[in-house]
Amino acid sequence: MISKEAEAEVLRLYHAEKWRIGTIAAQLGLHHTTVQRVLRQTGVELKMVVPRPSMADPFVPFLVQQLEKYPGLCASRLFEMVRERGYPGGADHFRRVVSRHRPRKPAEAFQRLKTLPGDQGQVDWAYFGKHPVGRAERPLWAFVMVLSFSRKVFLRFFLGSSMPFFIRGHVEAFSFFGGIPRVLLYDNLKSAVLERQGDAIRFNPKLLELAAHYHFEARPVAVARGNEKGRVERAIRYVRDAFFAARKYTDVADLNRQADHWSQGASADRKWIEDKSRTVRDAFDDERGRLLPLPVEPFPVHERVEVEIGKTPYARFDLNDYSVPHDRTQRSLTVLADLQTVRIVDGQSDVVAVHPRSWDRGQQLEVAEHLARLAAEKRRAREHRGLDRLAKAAPSSQAFLRCLVDRGQNLGSNTSRLLQLLDAHGADALEDALVEVLERDTIHIGAVRQVLDRRRSERGLPPPVSISLSPSEHRDLVITPHSLSTYDSLKKETTP
Structure with missing residues (x-):
């Protein structure tokens, strides 16, 4: 679309100055088809330009025949075929000829999907570039869950998109909404679907454990059917434009505090698409009571990793080394980590070390008592x-x-x-x-x-x-x- 001033200038130059369409387009920086559209809207009858004969014309019937049989055949292969049959022209011109005659898939119409309150939510990841932490650069991912009826948005940023972050996003979203939708729609991402052959789906076992705990149905959308979860796709675009653009923050914790404030404020106060006289907050008030109740205990969200302790008393976890007592070397221990703390456990419940979690890389996080005991042991030795x-x-x-x-x-x-x-x-x-x-x-x-x-x-x-x-x-x-x-x-x- 062009402004009314530009349309008026096109008409003036065409009728008063008698400029040609190509000259108007070149001088005003418009495409010639835009100039033609403006003139047609005012009733100007444009002369049909008869295309000049082309050296590719004798080969068009062969080209059309091949494209009917093989609609996806690439232009380079077609060019080799017509060149063997005597075509003297170049590849660039022939590529444009192919694009004019290639059959196009008819536009598909979609029916707007309506859902009942509390019936459905949609989930997806969104990538927001790199976030520097010390010497490391961590990928910044946003976990987005939107309720399909009210369009209420939950937003949480993580320094990764692995399964522990995916599970934590669900648990925090359910707490944010105060309930659970009956069905959650997913794209075919690995956190939800490990393998799919047609209608045969192998879900991620951890997601099934989460679904069993909260009593919702995990449902992946059909392959190449992004329209089935268009609400979360539009919500991600809305997050990029209305929240993240030009946003200043000190760290991920600060970014998430701002995201919570935005989700409860500006995002909830926007107009509800189903009824412009109401807001998303009003629609969510109607939906809140239809959500499934939260269980008594939340699903455990810590990361659990088995680590091998070598000759030095350190456990390697997430690019960093965390100290353990010197008498726990040469054995297997378990790391239990959340966003703030790393606990190292021997067996089921014997906690041998607790550290603050580092999101940097190549760091050695040590407990002074571990080093003192090691030094005393070496001294006695x-x-x-x-x-x-x-x-x-x-x-x-x-x-x-x-x-x-x-x-x-x-x-x-x-x-x-x-x-x-x-x-x-x-x-x-x-x-x-x-x-x-x-x-x-x-x-x-x-x-x-x-x-x-x-x-x-x-x-x-x-x-x-x-x-x-x-x-x-x-x-x-x-x-x-x-x-x-x-x-x-x-x-x-x-x-x-």
Whole structure:
């Protein structure tokens, strides 16, 4: 449609200035058929333009015959067929000829579908682009449910369209409406229909559990019959134009708060299509009492995922790692998640960790207590390894350390100091020093170091040089020295 001013200008240029139709169209930026329509409406008889002869005319009968037999045959294949029969023209011109003669499907008329109050609702997903969360970009999907009689709209945004979000959308929609429609119509999306062969339909088992809990009938529309759920399609278009366009929000929670306010306000106050004197709010008041009542307990909506815990105490869920106690490694645990919280369960009810849910990616969410327990366990393990090493190298170290503990001194620090002396002086020297200290009842690390230094000085040896070794599998090995006379005996046995 063009404005009245443009129509007046077309008539002026044609009658007063005697411009041709093509000139008017070019100068006013209109299509030539628009100019012709304006002139016909005012009674102007336009001359019929006789089409010029075309090199494709001899091939038109063959073209029409093929299109009658094969209506879907593409223009490129038809061009190859006529070129083999002598057509000298180009592909672009022949494509336009094909479009003029291709049989067109007759327009189909649809009857407006009417429903009773509380009888039907329609459900669908709508994609609204990407939503940045930290380093991640999550898809933003809108779950839309509309009551077919009153056109009351429920709108909820999620960072995904997986089955847990689909179930949660239903549960929150039923709570929003205060009841349940008897029938819900779905497109053939995977959340509702896993497989379909004609009238044979295999529903998603989770959807059937939801339908059994709330006592509604899940009904998919026929394939390629979007008109059967036109109410939710129009509702999605209405959401895009009247709510989401130019909408500013901080996060998805804020967006959903605004969506609730809009659904209860502007959306409910629009005119009802069946009676313009009433609003959607008025029609919903009539429908509310016809909805099925809500059950006592809502359907569980948490995500449930089985996870394998490896050597590190973290559970991987939804692109992030959540810490678990160190004693739960190398086993299978269960993640139970909602929109705000991630709970990790061992067995049926043993909750081992609770975390706030992160919608970012590549994050490590840790409980300080888990890390502290792991560090303490590692520290105890190091102490036990040190004690075992001392026991093998210098057996008297056990009695020495027992005396220190009885006197209230710290076991860990004294074990560490004895290990340093073991590395610097060797196992035999440390054992002899410990025996002397125990005999003299001077139970102190300083006394052991003094005995070691005195004995090295008596033998005229220089002070020991400590060589720090990097952690490896050989660092804690204890070598028990043996007498070199063994080699002398071996030598005598081999001498002829």
